[in-house]
Amino acid sequence: MRTGAAAGHVGYYHEALTYASDAELLAVVVPFLSGGVAEGEPTIVALGEQHAELVRAELPPEVAGRVEFHPGGDMYARPASAIRSYREMLAGHTAGGAGQIRIIGELPPAELGATWDWWARYESAINHSYDEFPLWSMCAYDTRVTPAHVLADVARTHPRTARPGDEHAPNADYVVPGEFLGRHTPVALDPLQLTPPAVDLQDPAAAETRAAIARLNERGILSRRQLGDLQLAITEVVTNGLTHGTPPVTVRCWAGADRIVTTVTDRGRGPKDPFAGLQAAAHAPNGGFGLWLAHQLCDHVAMTRDEDGFTLRLISGDPYHRVGEA
Amino acid sequence: MRQSGVVTDVRRLGPHDHVCCGFDDRTEFRTAALAFLDAGLGLGHRVWYVGESGDGVHDALTGARPGAVQLVSVATQYAADATVAPNERVETYATATRNALAAGFTGLRVATDVTAMVRTPARLDAFARYEHQADQLMARSPFSAMCAYDRRVLGPDLLTQLATMHPLTTEAASFQLHASGRLDCAAAISGELDLASAELLALALDRAELRPTGGELVLDATELTFIDRRSLAMLAEHARALGATLVLCTDQHVPHRLTQVLAWDNVRIDAAS
Numbered sequence: 067m068r069t070g071a072a073a074g075h076v077g078y079y080h081e082a083l084t085y086a087s088d089a090e091l092l093a094v095v096v097p098f099l100s101g102g103v104a105e106g107e108p109t110i111v112a113l114g115e116q117h118a119e120l121v122r123a124e125l126p127p128e129v130a131g132r133v134e135f136h137p138g139g140d141m142y143a144r145p146a147s148a149i150r151s152y153r154e155m156l157a158g159h160t161a162g163g164a165g166q167i168r169i170i171g172e173l174p175p176a177e178l179g180a181t182w183d184w185w186a187r188y189e190s191a192i193n194h195s196y197d198e199f200p201l202w203s204m205c206a207y208d209t210r211v212t213p214a215h216v217l218a219d220v221a222r223t224h225p226r227t228a229r230p231g232d233e234h235a236p237n238a239d240y241v242v243p244g245e246f247l248g249r250h251t252p253v254a255l256d257p258l259q260l261t262p263p264a265v266d267l268q269d270p271a272a273a274e275t276r277a278a279i280a281r282l283n284e285r286g287i288l289s290r291r292q293l294g295d296l297q298l299a300i301t302e303v304v305t306n307g308l309t310h311g312t313p314p315v316t317v318r319c320w321a322g323a324d325r326i327v328t329t330v331t332d333r334g335r336g337p338k339d340p341f342a343g344l345q346a347a348a349h350a351p352n353g354g355f356g357l358w359l360a361h362q363l364c365d366h367v368a369m370t371r372d373e374d375g376f377t378l379r380l381i382s383g384d385p386y387h388r389v390g391e392a
Numbered sequence: 393m394r395q396s397g398v399v400t401d402v403r404r405l406g407p408h409d410h411v412c413c414g415f416d417d418r419t420e421f422r423t424a425a426l427a428f429l430d431a432g433l434g435l436g437h438r439v440w441y442v443g444e445s446g447d448g449v450h451d452a453l454t455g456a457r458p459g460a461v462q463l464v465s466v467a468t469q470y471a472a473d474a475t476v477a478p479n480e481r482v483e484t485y486a487t488a489t490r491n492a493l494a495a496g497f498t499g500l501r502v503a504t505d506v507t508a509m510v511r512t513p514a515r516l517d518a519f520a521r522y523e524h525q526a527d528q529l530m531a532r533s534p535f536s537a538m539c540a541y542d543r544r545v546l547g548p549d550l551l552t553q554l555a556t557m558h559p560l561t562t563e564a565a566s567f568q569l570h571a572s573g574r575l576d577c578a579a580a581i582s583g584e585l586d587l588a589s590a591e592l593l594a595l596a597l598d599r600a601e602l603r604p605t606g607g608e609l610v611l612d613a614t615e616l617t618f619i620d621r622r623s624l625a626m627l628a629e630h631a632r633a634l635g636a637t638l639v640l641c642t643d644q645h646v647p648h649r650l651t652q653v654l655a656w657d658n659v660r661i662d663a664a665s
Contacts, residue, residue: 272586272588273588276584290645294649295649297646298618298650301618305586
């Protein structure tokens, strides 16, 4: 049975929580969590350490003891992994008979920068990906530190905004995931992309690409495991490009002190499925599977479409560089 | 551990090694065969040259003891117009190895040009199957062999098919399916597997005729440096068709990662040791 603001709602009740002070954050979160505990619902906090402690200190001990605290940073390493972990967790609670699950989460502050684009896609996609579960969740954004374009995406990806005083207002700017994900907003370049690529291959075999990346990494930019992950991702992506894309397929790589940036471009329009990359199987039976693997194995994946075709950019290592802030 | 991969110097091979050796002319073949057999004499093995007396191989070798170097006629080993009968051939070499040991040698080493055995598609298929059965014998007893193939006759594609059935090869091969030195493994798979090797992998799996034990198809993947999702799915499907769970024994990161990220209901990755 659904309770609180989500009473009577079917599926995912997804709210933004945009706040400008700790007091404002607590004024929404404390009643939200207390209500969940009072109703006997699985009640979960996935906030960063600082905010988790703030909330814990404000909750009555008997409430705090029944709230599950998850380290937010672990949950939000990569969007595709977050969707997978949350779906597993939600399926478990639902199978256990939960009538509703409540979650308050926030992204680590770094994710509101150069990597925001894939988190914006996440925020939109989960309206669909979590909709089979009786979930009521709030995503917290501090308006004092969140860039304006990020807040604009938050309004487009959350059907509602929660405010103190048990207020749950619809967002006029909200757009359904299929539309939001189909928009393809340009992605900021990594500064390395302004320099000549160290590797530039036309229609390469996957093995050739793996070997080129291994040579780039001879000075140990990535750990052996990171290198293996990137080689696995690039193999799936290049194989996709060769089997589903429109030739020629061009692979370019750049090496920085702390990262390897790889782009794969073909002349096509990219995957038709707007959810490609974020969720496996159901949405991506064929070509999209490699894209989904890449989303789990790289530190950032961006997709762009322009007059040259479709470009997938993979970053392994530090993904937080972008032109203008290098 | 048995050696696997591309080999450049056949002199350095050990008592369980099995090498696919391509050659472009008789001189290249003779040089390789002599080097391989001479190294075998150095290891105290009995060596067999399976060929003809006019080939100039066996008479160029000097054994320390009588019976160390033997010329075996091709006709007695491989009827030139017949498809190989794998079990019979393997049994012949098992007996010959036992005889060599009984005569005080440390093992048996054989070199032969088997190009004639693979001249038709049917014979090539039968011989590739035999190569794997013979390789299982080599992994388990001190029997080592050089299978030489004429590149001019076979061409690169057929030669690669045969190279993938040997642990060692002088030819380019992206992967190899061969017997493991680990007797708890049905076979070993080495090298790199991806879409480019998919057809060859299907052929090799069919020809190796692997047998699961206790509901598990256990493969030694210690030297499997790369495997993509499709190839792992292919191995899993092969195991499933045999009614078994696929078990890869390896410390390589990529197979571990693939099974961590994707849910496979009949795949397990075990540590190499």
